[in-house]
Amino acid sequence: MTTARIRTIRGDIPADDFGFCHSHEHAFLAGGHPATLSPVLRIDDYDATVAELREFRAAGGRAMVDCQPLGCGRMERELFLASTETEVHLVASTGFHKLAMYPEGHWIRTTSEERLKDIFVHELTEGMYTGTDTREPEAAIDTNDGIAKLAVDAKAGIIKTAVDADRMADPDKRWFAAAAAASLATGAPIVCHTETHEEAIWLADYYMTKGVEPRKIILCHLDRTTERPETHRELARLGCYLEYDTIGRFKYHSDEEEAELLLRMLDWGLADRILLSLDTTRARLKHYGGDIGWTYLLDRFLPMLRDRYGVADADIHRWMVANPAEAFAFI
Known part of the structure; x- marks a missing residue:
């Protein structure tokens, strides 16, 4: 038995009670700027998501990590209510996505590193802000127009971060520095959207240089290509977790190719560094018409x-x- 605890949206639970977990999903995603990038980035039907969660639980699932951070479609109240109704443990995200997910002029584009860190820490330790798609967290606190200060006092349990070609080219890395500082201050794991092997290597190195332990770093989507498995091996040997979710996503490769990658990681003795999920969009959820x-x-x-x-x-x-x-525990 372990004394580690996981911070779910309904409160902290012993890590041993977490159960069968999808490590990277999007249970809800509000209509707004992300949906202008692609219509599949809208998952906002409460009843449809609850139906999906019920089927997941009936099949043996017990937990999911929701990787939609604040300011770009996160639906805090719905996450809490759906978790309560279905008894599926949901872990919510603070942090940030790719900046393409935010419109020009959005507060997250101009907020200072120190303020970003404070926002992330607050969401992890006090409660999540609401209304952050259109207003700064301070405004969500200070308004008198009926908007609640927090989403039913629910807390985030991970820090979502995202790197892409634009973020690599931009010398301004304050978002990543703020995430590292928030992780060090709270013990929260950092979940990292990546799009290339080079980005994953850079981001892992960046966080470790800032003092984040490798076991707190979860690198996502490296399995979108099954090439260069040696890079996976080296990142896993550092102690980082690799979250694979290109399963049933045949525009990238077959499930058989995914299986071969997993077998190689097994052969290298790295089974303890692997997490699995589906990273579903609207187009892949049955109750939204997906397949x-x-x-x-x-x-x-x-x-x-x-x-x-x-x-x-x-x-x-x-x-x-x-x-x-282990990966999602506050220790």
Whole structure:
């Protein structure tokens, strides 16, 4: 038994109680600027999401990490209510996404490093702000127009960050510095959207240089290409977690190619660094008219790993239960 605890949207729970976990999802995403980039980036039907969560739980799922940070479509109240109604543990995100997810003039583009750090820490330790798509967190606190100060006193449990080509080219890295400082101040893990191997290497190195322990760094989406597995090996050997979610996403590659990547990581003795999820959009959720749904790992992919590739139940348990309990814990 461990004394580590995970900060879910309904409160802290023992890490041992977290259960079968999807490590990178988007349960809700409000209509707004992100949906102007792509219509699939709108997941705002409460009943549809609850129906998805109920099916996930009935299939054996117990937890999800919601990776939509503040200011770009996060739906705090709905996350809390859906978690309460379905009894699925949901972990909410503070932090930031790619700046393309925010319109010109959005407060997050101009806020200072120190203020960003304070906002992230507040959401992790006091409660999440509401209304941040259109107003600064201070305004959400100070208004007298009926907007609540916090989302039912619910707290974020991770710091979401995102790097892409624009962020790499921009010498201003205050968002990343603020995330590192907030992690050091609270013990919160940092979940990192990446789009290339080079970005993942840079971001892991950046956070470690700032003093963040590798076990607090979760690098996402490296499995969008199954090339250069040696890069995965080296990042995992540093102690970072690799979150794979290009499963059932055939525009990138087949599930069989995903399985081969996982087998290679097993052969290298790195099963304890792997997390799995689906990173679904509206187009892939059944109750939004999509074709995958949150039961895909349980119904299709994990049985394939067992039956066709001989992956042991112990390794699947590690990826879906034991590793998330460690990766998302405040220690």
